[in-house]
Amino acid sequence: MNDQSKQSATAPRHENETRSVRFRREREAEWEELAGLLTRVERKGAGKLSFLEAQRFSQLYRRTINSLSLARSISMDASLLTYLENLSTRAYLAVYAPRERLDRAIVRFFMASAPQAVRRNAWFVVLAAALFAMGGGVAFVLVSTDPTWFEAFVGERLASGRGPSASEADLRASIYPDNAGSFGNLSFFSFYLFTHNTSVAFFSFTLGVLAAVPTGFLTFYNGTILGAFFAVHEAKDLSLDLLGWLSIHGVTEIAALLFASAGGLKLGSAILFPGDNTRTRALRMAGPDAVKLALLAAVMLVMAAVLEGYGRQLVTDLTTRLVIGWGIGVLWLLWFLLAGRTRKRTSMASDPEFDTQAINADQRSN
Amino acid sequence: MAWFRKNKSGDAGGKSKVSDKQMARLAKKAAKRERRQLVIMPPEGVPLTLVPAGLGGRLGAQLLDLFFTLLIGMVLIFAAFYAFQGLRASSAIIIVLTFFLLRLPYYIVTEIIWNGQTPAKRILGLRTVSVNGKGLTIYQIVVRNLLREIEFFSPVTYLLAGASDPGILTLIAALWTVVVIIVPLWNRWNQRIGDILADTAVINTPKPALLPDVAIAKPSGALSANSRSSENPLGRWRDRSSGGSAQEPVYTFSRAQLDHYGRHELQVLETVLRTDPGQSDKLQQERRANLGRIARQIGKKIGYGNLISDREANDFLAAFYRAERAYLEERNLMGDRRDDKNYR
Numbered sequence: 001m002n003d004q005s006k007q008s009a010t011a012p013r014h015e016n017e018t019r020s021v022r023f024r025r026e027r028e029a030e031w032e033e034l035a036g037l038l039t040r041v042e043r044k045g046a047g048k049l050s051f052l053e054a055q056r057f058s059q060l061y062r063r064t065i066n067s068l069s070l071a072r073s074i075s076m077d078a079s080l081l082t083y084l085e086n087l088s089t090r091a092y093l094a095v096y097a098p099r100e101r102l103d104r105a106i107v108r109f110f111m112a113s114a115p116q117a118v119r120r121n122a123w124f125v126v127l128a129a130a131l132f133a134m135g136g137g138v139a140f141v142l143v144s145t146d147p148t149w150f151e152a153f154v155g156e157r158l159a160s161g162r163g164p165s166a167s168e169a170d171l172r173a174s175i176y177p178d179n180a181g182s183f184g185n186l187s188f189f190s191f192y193l194f195t196h197n198t199s200v201a202f203f204s205f206t207l208g209v210l211a212a213v214p215t216g217f218l219t220f221y222n223g224t225i226l227g228a229f230f231a232v233h234e235a236k237d238l239s240l241d242l243l244g245w246l247s248i249h250g251v252t253e254i255a256a257l258l259f260a261s262a263g264g265l266k267l268g269s270a271i272l273f274p275g276d277n278t279r280t281r282a283l284r285m286a287g288p289d290a291v292k293l294a295l296l297a298a299v300m301l302v303m304a305a306v307l308e309g310y311g312r313q314l315v316t317d318l319t320t321r322l323v324i325g326w327g328i329g330v331l332w333l334l335w336f337l338l339a340g341r342t343r344k345r346t347s348m349a350s351d352p353e354f355d356t357q358a359i360n361a362d363q364r365s366n
Numbered sequence: 367m368a369w370f371r372k373n374k375s376g377d378a379g380g381k382s383k384v385s386d387k388q389m390a391r392l393a394k395k396a397a398k399r400e401r402r403q404l405v406i407m408p409p410e411g412v413p414l415t416l417v418p419a420g421l422g423g424r425l426g427a428q429l430l431d432l433f434f435t436l437l438i439g440m441v442l443i444f445a446a447f448y449a450f451q452g453l454r455a456s457s458a459i460i461i462v463l464t465f466f467l468l469r470l471p472y473y474i475v476t477e478i479i480w481n482g483q484t485p486a487k488r489i490l491g492l493r494t495v496s497v498n499g500k501g502l503t504i505y506q507i508v509v510r511n512l513l514r515e516i517e518f519f520s521p522v523t524y525l526l527a528g529a530s531d532p533g534i535l536t537l538i539a540a541l542w543t544v545v546v547i548i549v550p551l552w553n554r555w556n557q558r559i560g561d562i563l564a565d566t567a568v569i570n571t572p573k574p575a576l577l578p579d580v581a582i583a584k585p586s587g588a589l590s591a592n593s594r595s596s597e598n599p600l601g602r603w604r605d606r607s608s609g610g611s612a613q614e615p616v617y618t619f620s621r622a623q624l625d626h627y628g629r630h631e632l633q634v635l636e637t638v639l640r641t642d643p644g645q646s647d648k649l650q651q652e653r654r655a656n657l658g659r660i661a662r663q664i665g666k667k668i669g670y671g672n673l674i675s676d677r678e679a680n681d682f683l684a685a686f687y688r689a690e691r692a693y694l695e696e697r698n699l700m701g702d703r704r705d706d707k708n709y710r
Contacts, residue, residue, distance in 0.1 A: 018688070018695060019695060020691070021579060028576070031576065032576070035574060035576075062410060065408070065410045066410075068412055068414075069412040073698075074698070075695065076629055076632055076633065076691050076694050076695055076698070077636065077691070078633040078636055078637070079577045079580075079636065080579065083575065083576045083577070085415060085572070086572035086574035087574040088414055089415075089416060089572050090571070090572060092408050092410075092414060093481060093493065093495060094481070095501075096408065096409075096496075096500060096501030096502075097481040097501055098478050098502050098503060098504055098507065100503075100504050102475060102478050102504075105478075105504045198466075199539065202515070203538060203539075203542075205516065206517075206542075207538075214538075283563070284563075284565065287563060287564075288505060291509050294512060295508065295512065298515075302463065302466070305463055306463075
């Protein structure tokens with residue numbers, strides 16, 4: 001207000017001008033100042049501004065967006081409106097940039113969010129595991145009674161000759177390669193297996209959106225592959241050896257698949273049972289946990305691939321295979337069960353006295 | 367300048383069919399543009415209108431990013447193979463793993479650091495924004511980029527790796543790839559599935575440029591490039607018209623005369639006055655002739671007569687613009703919104 005009277009006193013020739021022209025003249029300097037700061041923020045990041053500049057930046061942003069609102073109601077100057085709109089948008093994007101630091105987000109994911117998401121959605125994981133086990137059981141029984149079922153469950157490339165017709169020696173050779181360290185054509189097979197499993201994991205997560213049915217089916221189907229293999233090896237009395245061969249990476253890999261399908265089931269259940277929300281909203285609400293599960297699955301798949309690349313062919317002793325595979329499995333389990341438990345929750349359960357103290361302390365510090 | 371053309375045909379005797387059709391087409395176009403606009407509400411409570419990126423831009427950005435990741439990945443892989451000879455045996459899995467491990471962080475990290483821009487988006491002037499009006503969160507960035515992996519890369523990798531094995535998964539992968547390509551074509555902001563789930567959209571980064579206000583420009587000065595040239599025939603007229611004070615209006619308009627037009631016509635006139643013909647003589651002459659025709663048309667409509675010459679046109683139109691804008695803004699303040707000349 002003060003500025004306005006001063007300016008009109010010093011510049012009487014503006015007396016007769018249009019209101020919107022005066023509006024622009026009075027605020028133009030601020031806009032240009034904001035544009036200057038904005039260019040710096042966009043080039044080098046807001047962290048490079050000094051405290052005062054940052055303060056000024058947010059102040060100017062609010063004033064400019066205020067100008068935009070005013071201009072919309074009083075000005076007919078199209079180019080001015082466009083300018084203000086663009087400037088405000090750019091400033092808005094710079095002011096409301098992602099605030100969390102990347103490294104902290106990563107640490108938080110591994111230390112807290114991922115295991116918490118697993119614990120919150122334990123029932124979906126259990127459901128996925130149950131479907132997987134059912135598939136395995138069904139295929140095992142069917143292939144045991146009639147080996148021709150094997151073809152129905154396992155594709156030709158996935159089997160790569162290890163079907164019911166394979167001799168015991170062949171099967172044994174694929175489990176315990178003669179010269180450890182030579183990858184040979186197994187490299188291609190493991191590559192195929194990796195892409196296969198990754199795709200299954202991704203599909204069982206994504207297709208959860210379609211009411212969870214494809215996810216359930218894929219999980220079941222994946223179980224049948226395993227069950228069929230076990231049935232073939234059981235017939236030759238090699239199932240324990242197969243378990244060892246699979247354990248070294250399979251524990252991690254199958255857990256990853258289960259988490260992926262648990263994420264998919266979570267999405268699917270949001271579609272099937274949205275509760276009081278619309279389905280889209282329910283899906284958005286289920287999103288964060290489901291995505292955490294999917295990310296976890298991706299991390300575990302990569303770990304499994306590393307284990308597969310090195311461990312499976314290098315470690316050929318049955319006991320070592322079992323120990324490594326299930327040892328890693330136990331480590332995963334410990335992580336999921338123990339990591340990211342907040343002190344508040346545990347203390348609430350054990351010692352309510354301590355908890356009220358903590359809350360009081362919080363209030364005092366605030 | 368449809369309003370101008372319509373006036374002409376209106377004078378020729380009633381509304382002709384052509385102009386109606388044209389108007390309908392223009393209205394449809396405007397409606398489409400409006401529907402495509404992405405209006406977000408920042409916490410400050412002033413809605414901002416953003417322009418969603420076109421399909422071409424998005425595709426270009428995807429391809430460019432793909433190229434960058436392939437380049438980086440290949441360099442890494444060759445370096446790894448060179449350093450560790452033993453790796454060559456398990457090359458296939460190493461390649462797939464490298465690209466997978468490279469791609470996801472590439473998109474996520476760059477979008478976090480550059481506030482919604484990957485290198486390709488930065489080059490092409492695109493940006494990811496959060497539709498809900500709050501800032502982009504890391505969660506949104508992770509979701510949209512994780513889903514890119516799920517949407518596109520894993521089925522394609524799978525198809526490339528397992529195409530010879532026509533199982534049910536191959537079928538699903540092929541169908542899925544088709545769906546993924548169709549989705550951005552069908553929704554108004556060209557969002558892909560990842561965008562929809564993450565509640566984000568990709569926009570064209572606006573470029574703010576503050577143009578001089580047509581209303582404050584001195585009569586015929588600064589408005590057109592031709593006033594700069596010395597052999598400008600307008601010069602004589604300008605001298606005569608601005609004999610007194612620089613701001614003194616030469617042309618005066620009554621309220622009844624200003625009542626003819628609305629906001630839309632005013633803004634079209636603004637665009638006309640802003641056009642810069644550059645230095646070419648031919649273009650300058652064309653502009654002058656154009657302004658002349660528009661000025662005479664307006665003159666006829668508001669009862670100013672048919673007497674405005676091409677030379678005077680610029681001054682006349684600038685003066686008319688000023689008067690009309692002041693008038694319309696005043697009416698607007700009084701609650702009398704006139705969106706176009708058909709406001710009654």
